[in-house]
Amino acid sequence: MTVLSTYAGMAGDDSVGGQWAASYDQAAQLAVSTSSKLATACGQTRDLIAIGAYNHEVAEVTADHRDLPPPTQPQLFPDPCLAETVPSAAGGGIPEPFGWSFIKDLVGWTWPNGHQDQLNSAQTAWHTAAADFRTIAGEEQQAVDLLNNQQSPEIEISVQTCSDRKDDFNALADACQTIGDACGNYAHYLDEAHHKILDELKEFAIETAAWEVGFAILAPITGSLSEWVGNSALAGRVAMKARRVATIIADLAGKVAKIVTDAVAPLIERMKPLLERIRKWVESAKAKLPRPGGKPPVPRTGPATTAAERDEMIRQLEQEGVKFDPDKIVQIGRDADGKVIFLEEGNKRAGLQHILSHSGDFANKGVPEGDIPELVMRAVTEGEKVGVSGRDRPIYQIMHNGTMLKIAVTVGSNGFIVGANPVS
Known part of the structure; x- marks a missing residue:
């Protein structure tokens, strides 16, 4: 290097x-x-x-x-x-x-x-x-x-x-x-x-x-x-x-x-x-x-990859009293702190519909529309935080198809992904 x-x-x-x-x-x-x-x-x-x-x-x-x-x-x-x-x-x-x-x-x-x-x-x-x-x-x-x-x-x-x-x-x-x-x-x-x-x-x-x-x-x-x-x-x-x-x-x-x-x-x-x-x-x-000190194993970070993982994360949301519609969840995962992060279909102001309004920006970075939900979830749960957009919107760095991308993501206190867009 x-x-x-x-x-x-x-x-x-x-x-x-x-x-x-x-x-x-x-x-x-x-x-x-x-x-x-x-x-x-x-x-x-x-x-x-x-x-x-x-x-x-x-x-x-x-x-x-x-x-x-x-x-x-x-x-x-x-x-x-x-x-x-x-x-x-x-x-x-x-x-x-x-x-x-x-x-x-x-x-x-x-x-x-x-x-x-x-x-x-x-x-x-x-x-x-x-x-x-x-x-x-x-x-x-x-x-x-x-x-x-x-x-x-x-x-x-x-x-x-x-x-x-x-x-x-x-x-x-x-x-x-x-x-x-x-x-x-x-x-x-x-x-x-x-x-x-x-x-x-x-x-x-x-x-x-x-x-x-x-x-x-x-x-x-x-x-x-x-x-x-x-x-x-x-x-x-x-x-x-x-x-x-x-x-x-x-x-x-x-x-x-x-x-x-x-x-x-x-x-x-x-x-x-x-x-x-x-x-x-x-x-x-x-x-x-x-974990160091004899603590229990760290829960796997990243998007849920099996139905069992998805169901377990949904149960955790229910236990925490988070309001959501399981039928409208398009991506769910867990970040490095063990917090469950989820992306719903949403509407024009929040969720996947809102994120897809930036599909052109994602396309310019080589990300087709079908890859956007998983990429955003991976950015939050697996990416490296490298900066802040605006006042307090985290920017995550994540690899996608061999290219390092930076994604600004807004996540609510309940773990709901409000919005996301690529940044330079």
Whole structure:
């Protein structure tokens, strides 16, 4: 993350760099979020194994009639708090070279101002991460061997969980390798284009200087005719150089499009289900783990995923005396504090109908109307609070289809979602 933060804007802000950065940003965000969730999953796996061993030890001590002291409770690790927001690769790049101003109006493209040195450094960082993840995956067999030495009904599940984490780390390593390759390939093509353009500009500068000297010598003889001929010849040369440079940049754009189409876009589609699967596993494991201090397990956060969860949350609303119509609830879930949050069909002033009045804003963020109810519920129950809109309206950050979105949501004191809309 340090390298990626240092080299924010490495792709530049021209159209070619922007095309590459748009796909890179999405892939990088998915990879970093997956890495963060995997770190949490590994800690939870360790804690679940430790708790299982402790429970067996308690059972053995209890069954022993020698009045043995109780075993020491295992120390559970807190979930790591890792960065999940990747700085964009789009932004200001290197300045225009000398001579670009002479042809820029005729080229039809902006100067490709990405920074190849920074892109190469990013490539190294991603490839290093890939190697590290493969090393971690290789440690799985040692853990499995230790588990297989034990006899317990839970061992098979524990071994399968370790195997799943190994597969996840290898998949993440492959993703980081691909992202690094995309950085390196773009850096290579960009470097080629820069050298070709600079050669054209250098040649143009030399020719221009030679013409200036030549026509200056002829001026006393031919008068204004030499100036007219010189200017016409120079204009023609400028147009020719502009066409050559335009061809170079168009070729670069084609190569970048191929990187996106052949490598990055397919990677994004592979990463989305991987992240979602790990996220759901983490949430499920969280419900099985006790809180620090021996408190009961934390209720699972997020939208209800089963009819049983939905019914249990509805019963909690009834016990709390909340007024609602169960037949009109379109989404229900629980936030990190254990509070039940619900979204009803509502009307034009509150609820889903009111939220759908912003469907155009959601669509502009890549969220179809059918995804809005669940996205809003996930934002409130699983998202990270990153700010406030207006006086006191919380803004939540949540991943949706590989894109990090910010959603402002109004929730009543009874847990009813009044309104929501995406913000920049």
